[in-house]
Amino acid sequence: MTFLATPLRRRIPAKGFWSWVTTVDHKRIAKLYGYTGFVFFIVGGLEALLIRLQLARPENAFITPAEYNSLFTMHGTTMIFLVVMPLAAAFMNYLLPLMLGARDVAFPRLNALGYWFFLGGGIVLYSSYILATAGAPAGGFLPETISRLGSAANGGWFMYPPNSGAQFSPGSVIDFWLVGIALAGVGSLVSSVNLLTTIFNLRAPGMSLMKMPVFAWMAMVVNFLLLFSIPIITVAIFMLIFDRQFGTAFFEASGGGDPVLYQHLFWLFGHPEVYILILPAMGIVSEVLPVFSRKPLFGYAAVVFAGIAIGFLGFGVWAHHMFASGIGPITQAAFGLSTMTIAIPTGVKVFNWIATMWGGKLRFTAPMLFAIGFVAMFTIGGLSGVTHSIVPADWQQTDTYYVVAHFHYVLFGGSMFGIFAGLYYWFPKLTGRMYRERLAKYHFWLMFIGFNMTFGPMHYLGLMGMARRTYTYPAGIGLEFWNMISTIGAFLIASSVLLFMANWINSRRRGAPAPIDPWDARTLEWSIPSPPPEYNFGEVPTVRSLDDFWHQKYDEDDLGRVTRRPDADAHIAELTEKHLHPEHRPHLPSPSAFPPLAGLSALGFAFGLLYHATPVGLGLIALGVVGLFASFLSWAREPLEENA
Amino acid sequence: MTAHTETSTGIDTRKLGMWAFLSSEALFFGALITNYLLFKGRDLQGIHPRELLNIPFTSVSSFVLLMSSLTMVLAHAALTRDNQRAARGWLLATAALGATFVGGQVYEFSNFYKEGMTLSTNPASSSFFVLTGFHGAHVTIGVLLLLSLVGLSFRRGGLTFEHGLNLELVGLYWHFVDIVWIVIFTVVYLIR
Amino acid sequence: MDSAKPAHPSPRQYVTIAGILVVLTALEVSLFYLNIGGINTPALIVLMLLKFTLVVAFYMHLRYESGFLRRLFAAGLAVASVLYFIVLATFYSRG
Numbered sequence: 001m002t003f004l005a006t007p008l009r010r011r012i013p014a015k016g017f018w019s020w021v022t023t024v025d026h027k028r029i030a031k032l033y034g035y036t037g038f039v040f041f042i043v044g045g046l047e048a049l050l051i052r053l054q055l056a057r058p059e060n061a062f063i064t065p066a067e068y069n070s071l072f073t074m075h076g077t078t079m080i081f082l083v084v085m086p087l088a089a090a091f092m093n094y095l096l097p098l099m100l101g102a103r104d105v106a107f108p109r110l111n112a113l114g115y116w117f118f119l120g121g122g123i124v125l126y127s128s129y130i131l132a133t134a135g136a137p138a139g140g141f142l143p144e145t146i147s148r149l150g151s152a153a154n155g156g157w158f159m160y161p162p163n164s165g166a167q168f169s170p171g172s173v174i175d176f177w178l179v180g181i182a183l184a185g186v187g188s189l190v191s192s193v194n195l196l197t198t199i200f201n202l203r204a205p206g207m208s209l210m211k212m213p214v215f216a217w218m219a220m221v222v223n224f225l226l227l228f229s230i231p232i233i234t235v236a237i238f239m240l241i242f243d244r245q246f247g248t249a250f251f252e253a254s255g256g257g258d259p260v261l262y263q264h265l266f267w268l269f270g271h272p273e274v275y276i277l278i279l280p281a282m283g284i285v286s287e288v289l290p291v292f293s294r295k296p297l298f299g300y301a302a303v304v305f306a307g308i309a310i311g312f313l314g315f316g317v318w319a320h321h322m323f324a325s326g327i328g329p330i331t332q333a334a335f336g337l338s339t340m341t342i343a344i345p346t347g348v349k350v351f352n353w354i355a356t357m358w359g360g361k362l363r364f365t366a367p368m369l370f371a372i373g374f375v376a377m378f379t380i381g382g383l384s385g386v387t388h389s390i391v392p393a394d395w396q397q398t399d400t401y402y403v404v405a406h407f408h409y410v411l412f413g414g415s416m417f418g419i420f421a422g423l424y425y426w427f428p429k430l431t432g433r434m435y436r437e438r439l440a441k442y443h444f445w446l447m448f449i450g451f452n453m454t455f456g457p458m459h460y461l462g463l464m465g466m467a468r469r470t471y472t473y474p475a476g477i478g479l480e481f482w483n484m485i486s487t488i489g490a491f492l493i494a495s496s497v498l499l500f501m502a503n504w505i506n507s508r509r510r511g512a513p514a515p516i517d518p519w520d521a522r523t524l525e526w527s528i529p530s531p532p533p534e535y536n537f538g539e540v541p542t543v544r545s546l547d548d549f550w551h552q553k554y555d556e557d558d559l560g561r562v563t564r565r566p567d568a569d570a571h572i573a574e575l576t577e578k579h580l581h582p583e584h585r586p587h588l589p590s591p592s593a594f595p596p597l598a599g600l601s602a603l604g605f606a607f608g609l610l611y612h613a614t615p616v617g618l619g620l621i622a623l624g625v626v627g628l629f630a631s632f633l634s635w636a637r638e639p640l641e642e643n644a
Numbered sequence: 645m646t647a648h649t650e651t652s653t654g655i656d657t658r659k660l661g662m663w664a665f666l667s668s669e670a671l672f673f674g675a676l677i678t679n680y681l682l683f684k685g686r687d688l689q690g691i692h693p694r695e696l697l698n699i700p701f702t703s704v705s706s707f708v709l710l711m712s713s714l715t716m717v718l719a720h721a722a723l724t725r726d727n728q729r730a731a732r733g734w735l736l737a738t739a740a741l742g743a744t745f746v747g748g749q750v751y752e753f754s755n756f757y758k759e760g761m762t763l764s765t766n767p768a769s770s771s772f773f774v775l776t777g778f779h780g781a782h783v784t785i786g787v788l789l790l791l792s793l794v795g796l797s798f799r800r801g802g803l804t805f806e807h808g809l810n811l812e813l814v815g816l817y818w819h820f821v822d823i824v825w826i827v828i829f830t831v832v833y834l835i836r
Numbered sequence: 837m838d839s840a841k842p843a844h845p846s847p848r849q850y851v852t853i854a855g856i857l858v859v860l861t862a863l864e865v866s867l868f869y870l871n872i873g874g875i876n877t878p879a880l881i882v883l884m885l886l887k888f889t890l891v892v893a894f895y896m897h898l899r900y901e902s903g904f905l906r907r908l909f910a911a912g913l914a915v916a917s918v919l920y921f922i923v924l925a926t927f928y929s930r931g
Contacts, residue, residue, distance in 0.1 A: 106657050189668060197661045200904075201651040227664060228915050231672035239679070242774065247764035250679070256686060256767045264923045265675060315915060319926065331926040633792055636809035637799070655902050663905050667912030674916035678923055703865050707858065714854040717895050721847050819896045823888050830884035834868045835877050 022591035024108035025534060030094035032115050037086035040122060044078035045497065047071050049490055050149075052454075056487040058475035066134070066150035068471035070173070074125075076157035077177065080277065081184055082122045084415050088280035089114070089188075091422055092195055092219045094430070098525035098532065099213045101204025101541045106197035108589040109635060114191035116599025121184025124606050128152045128176035131610075153177030156469060158266055159240070161251035161259050166244045172610060175244065179606045182237045185230045186602075192226035195219060204524070206543035210304070213523045213547075214297060217304045218283030221311035225272040225279075228315070233269035236262055245612075260325055267318035275314040277411060278378070279307060281418025282349060285371045288421050289353055291521045292368035293360030294562075299352040300546060306345035306352075313342045323391050324398045332391045339389035343382065350379055365519075366440030370421035373448055377413025381406055384459065399469070402462025408455040420447075420500070427504075428518045432530040433511030439503045447496035453489025457482035516576055522550040527572075528579045538582030594635040601627025662813050666820045673824050676775040677831060683767035684832075691761040692768040697833055698752065705748040706829045709783075712741035713822045716815050723811050728802040731811065732794055738818065739790040742783055749780045772832065779828060782821045789814045843900045853894050860887050 023029060051071050054063040063071065093111065097104055105111050129152045153173050155164035164174045199220045203212065240262065242248040249255020251262045290297045297303060319327060319335040353375050362368070384406040388394045397403055420443075427435045466479050473479050517526045527549045528537060545551050553568040565571070605624025611617025651657055684693070719734030753773070756762075763773045793814055797803045803811055845853070864883045867876055893899040898906055 107661060110661075193661050193664045193668075196664050197657055200653050201655065201657050201660055203652040207652070224911075227668045228671050228912065231668050232675050235672060235675035235679075238778075239774070242763070242770070248770035248774075249764070249767055250683075250770060256683070256689065258682070258927075260927075261679070261682065264926070268675075268919060268923070315919060327926055328929055330929045629788065633795075636792065636796065636807070640808065653902065653904055655905060659901075660905070660908075663908050667909050670909075670912035670916040671919075674920050678920040681924060682927060699865065699868060703861065706861055710857050710861065711854065713857075713891060713895050714850060717845075717850045718847055721844075721850065724844070816896055819891055822895075823891050826884060826887045826891065830864060830880050834864055834880050836868075836871070 019591065021596050022593050024104075024112050024589045024592055024595070026093050026097055026105045026108065026111060027532065027534075029111055029115050030090045030092075033086045033093060033118070034090035036115075036119060036122070037083050037090060040078050040082035040086070042497070043126075044075050044083055045494060047075040047078065049494060051075060052487040052490040054471060055473070055483050057484070058473050058480055060472055063471060064150065065471040066154070067147065069154035069469070070129075070134075070150050070152040072469055073154050073156055073159075073177075074129075074152045077125065077153065077181070079411070080157060080273070081181060082118075082125070084277045084411065084419070085188065086118055087419050088222070088277070088415075089118075089191060091215075091280055091284065091419075091426075092222070095426070095525060096195060096198055096216060096219055097202065098429075098528065098536055099216055099523050100199065100202055101207060101524055101537060101543060102198065102202040103536050103540075103586055104589060105194055106202055107194045108640070109592050109595050110190055110194045112592070112595035113598055114187045114194065116596050117187030117190065117602060118184050120599050120603040120606065121180045121182075121187060123180075123603060124176060124183060124610075125153070125180030127607075128173055128180075132173040132176045133171040134173045158270065160266075161240060161243060161262050162253075164240065164244075165252060167252075169244075175241065175610055178237045178241050178244075179609055182234060183602060183606050185234055185237075188226050189230040192223040192230070196223045196227065199223070204541050204543050207548075210301070211543055211546045211548070213283075214286035214300065214303055214307075215280075215283035215523075218279040218286070218307050221307050222276050222279045225276050225311055225314065229269040229272040229276075232265055236265035236269070239265070260322070260327065263322050263325055264319070267321045268315075270321065271318040272311075272314050274407075274410075275310055277415050278418075279310070281374060281415045281422075282307065284418045284422040284425070285353065285374050286349075287523065288367045288371040288425050289356050289375075291425075291519050292363045292365060292371070293357045294363075294520075295356055295360040296522070296547060296550075297352070298355035298358075299348075302348055303352050306348040309345035310342060310349075313338065313345070317342055320389060320394070323394045336389050336391045340386065343386050343389075346382055350375060350382075365424070366435070366437060366444055367421045367425035369441065369444045370417045370424065373444065374414060374417040374421060377409055377417060377451070381409025381411075381413055384409065397462060399467060400462035401458040401466045401468060404468055405455050405458035405462060408458070412451060412455070420444075423500075423504075425519070426525075427507070428514035429516075429525055429530045429532070431508050431511070432514055433507055433509075434514045434518065435503050435507040435511055439499055443496050443499040443503065446492055446499065450489045450492025450494075450496055454486050454493060455489075457486050461486075517549075517572060520553075522547040524549050527552070527575050529576050533579060535582075535586040535588055536579075538579035538586075589640050592635065592638060594631045594638065598628055598631035598635070601625075601631055658808065658810070658813055659816070662816050666816065669820065669824075673775075673779070673827075676771070676778060677827065680768075680771040680775050680832060683771045686767065688766055688768055690765040690769070691759060692766055693756075693761070693772040693832070694768075694836070696756050696759055696761055698755075699833060701748070701752065702829065702833050705745055705752075706825065708741050708748070709745045709822050709825050712738045712745070713819050715741060716818050720811055720815050723803055723805070728797060731803060732797050735790050735794050735797075735811070739787050739794070742787040742790065742818075746780055746783050746787070749776065749783075753777075775828065775832065779821070779824055782824070786814075786818050786821050789817065844897075845894055850894070853890055857887055857890060860890075 020028060020032070023032075050063060051068070054060050054068060093105070096102075129148050132151050132153075134151045134154070151173060153159070153176060155169060155174055155177070159174065159177060162168055199212075199216055203209075209217075239248070239250045243250050243252060243257075249257040251257050251259045253259065286297055286303055317335060317339045319331055320339045323332055323335075357372070384402070388397060388403070388406065424435060424440055427433075461479055461482050464478060466473055466483075473483070514530055516528065516530050519526070524541060524543075525532075527541070541548070552565075552571060554562045554564055556562050601624045603624075604620045604627060608617045608620030608622075608624055612621065651660075653660065715734045715737040719731045719738060722730035722734055753776075756769075761769045763770055789809075792809070793803065793811060796807070796809070805812055860883050864880055867880055867883070870876075892909070898909065
């Protein structure tokens with residue numbers, strides 16, 4: 001471990017705008033992902049509120065059909081690609097090195113690059129509101145001359161051809177989506193290579209895979225899913241771009257192509273994608289529930305293997321999104337069966353979470369409330385999902401609000417609740433302060449009630465025939481009341497988010513100072529100061545067991561009864577001191593300008609592609625390529641650490 | 645992380661990262677190959693690839709690319725013996741062979757265009773061009789990587805395996821591009 | 837750490853393998869021209885897999901690497917093969 005002995009030579013700037021732009025510190029990159037993702041959450045939420053305002057009454061003219069198509073497309077795309085994925089990335093980036101006992105991730109600069117590509121993708125996507133040309137007129141509550149609400153991508157978040165092809169979507173709105181998502185996707189791929197390598201290679205001595213926290217296991221599965229699914233959607237996107245721009249007919253039946261091929265390629269990515277969205281939250285909840293039940297996770301191995309099984313089986317169910325696409329009875333039967341089987345490992349996890357809480361000494365803090373909320377809401381969403389696995393039932397449900405109910409229960413009641421649980425749970429570690437518990441509980445209850453008001457009725461509305469992706473519904477067929485309830489619920493959700501934001505902003509500066517282990521938790525990240533020093537661990541720990549930190553504080557007798565060791569507090573104080581003032585200050589990767597420069601080049605390249613028919617566009621393409629090449633070459637020449 | 649740090653698996657971190665990336669490329673090229681297999685015989689209007697593929701010419705191209713894998717591996721062997729000049733020479737040879745391959749592809753494609761088979765003629769031609777085009781793009785990037793290594797070899801200390809972008813990693817990428825071609829050559833060109 | 841591993845083919849062995857690759861390619865091309873019926877395609881695939889394996893095992897050194905890397909690469913190949921086989925199968929079992 002000679003690197004421990006080498007003193008730090010270059011002073012890393014701790015503050016200032018440029019220190020953030022050039023950062024390669026995983027904790028800062030995590031914050032970049034987190035704050036950016038949260039900003040997109042607000043934007044996507046505003047899009048949702050506009051949708052709900054339009055649907056509050058039948059035959060409403062608040063939003064025009066064209067605007068509506070853009071809004072639901074952008075809402076879905078934003079929440080999936082620009083909110084849940086980056087927030088999950090934020091957690092994985094922040095926590096994995098801390099949980100594994102590492103100083104940073106495997107490829108710090110590549111890690112930064114992943115963020116800049118994500119941001120670039122988001123910028124391209126959202127610039128469509130301003131820059132893209134659409135065929136359709138706008139003009140709802142905003143006058144036609146200024147409304148750009150209908151100018152963003154409008155083909156649904158899955159962007160099916162032929163609707164999204166050149167004939168039915170002239171103009172450039174679709175291209176902005178395709179290029180933006182492709183760029184963000186490359187960022188995810190790059191990130192997955194980095195995090196997988198981190199998990200496999202940078203664990204502290206003694207931490208075998210079966211001694212890793214469950215969150216780390218779920219992160220591993222997520223990153224395998226990303227690794228294998230992003231290339232597929234990248235191909236689908238390229239092929240659709242070629243169809244739109246270069247006259248190919250991959251997905252045009254009239255040209256000999258097949259639109260169902262797109263659906264296969266999209267859902268080969270799209271289904272693993274939904275497990276990418278939920279597994280991090282499952283990992284978070286698997287960390288939170290044991291701590292606030294004062295019991296270890298019930299069936300660690302089962303939860304781990306169930307997670308692996310979900311990832312594995314998740315690759316085998318994609319055509320259940322295509323039951324209504326004419327794929328034929330053999331295919332339908334096969335995928336209906338495989339979809340049913342995926343309920344099994346999911347159920348295993350739910351039972352294990354419940355068993356973790358059973359007989360435990362429960363503390364109903366805000367993270368615990370969100371975690372329990374997750375288990376309940378996700379189970380509801382999972383149950384409606386399983387009803388989709390029955391093909392004839394799915395034919396009834398497809399394209400109705402029943403599906404909208406299902407995926408919001410798993411994505412909001414599931415992923416977002418899990419994310420909020422994590423945000424509150426790790427807030428003290430991140431900031432060194434406690435959030436306001438009472439306000440957080442108000443957030444939870446308001447959000448819980450609002451959420452169920454918004455999405456619960458959609459099960460009924462869907463089965464009564466209310467169609468998805470349609471800007472209005474007829475009066476007089478019984479849909480009015482629950483749509484109004486749903487809209488009110490949406491505004492309750494929005495209010496609860498404001499409570500969260502107020503809590504976060506206020507408590508960061510003025511919350512009560514937090515000890516390093518405020519929750520009496522189990523995993524390694526709680527053994528270092530809050531907020532962690534830049535190098536995380538002053539001394540890399542040696543791990544002897546699962547939940548090693550817990551075993552440093554508590555003894556367990558043969559019957560599993562737990563007693564706090566008399567030297568536990570002194571031990572924690574000693575740890576704090578050791579990590580804050582290490583004998584030899586560890587040296588760290590130096591900040592680098594090349595990941596953001598590469599990101600900027602990629603952004604230029606992306607806009608160049610969108611304007612490839614103009615000289616400016618061609619110039620941007622050339623500049624982008626040169627910039628990328630120059631950035632990567634400089635990156636290769638730059639030593640990772642100044643004194644390497 | 646450089647080689648002096650111990651890793652949990654015992655595998656060099658950068659090598660592990662590269663193999664993970666190459667593993668994902670199987671999904672990328674697999675989709676393109678599937679695409680070709682689906683469309684190659686379907687609903688054909690206009691000239692399609694089977695009519696124009698030049699087996700003798702492409703056999704020579706394939707030979708060129710295979711030989712470039714040999715020169716790559718010889719470059720690696722030279723560097724393990726710390727023979728910087730030989731390593732540089734073999735790297736240049738590899739780049740030259742790679743560039744020859746790409747040149748051959750460009751020549752082949754322009755011939756196809758002259759014969760009336762373009763990217764948009766029919767789905768078979770589209771999927772042919774997209775598959776071989778993306779492969780050619782990968783080869784081109786590989787050539788740039790090789791030339792970058794040659795450029796980097798002139799710095800003080802020359803090429804080592806300690807650096808982030810090192811010969812072993814580029815070699816893995818290069819051989820991968822070769823094995824994709826091994827598959828394409830058989831599936832597209834040789835299987836009727 | 838693993839550059840200290842022993843087994844590395846010698847340059848001679850590398851050239852030998854290259855020779856085998858050339859022979860296999862020549863066989864493949866011959867099969868194309870001979871076109872001996874139903875067995876042609878399986879035979880071509882076998883030859884292709886042989887070449888593939890030789891390059892991966894010896895040139896990419898996977899034969900001498902940790903089993904973990906072998907499994908990692910195999911995973912990508914396996915997932916791709918299975919998924920795309922199923923996709924093609926759905927098209928042939930009535931769309």
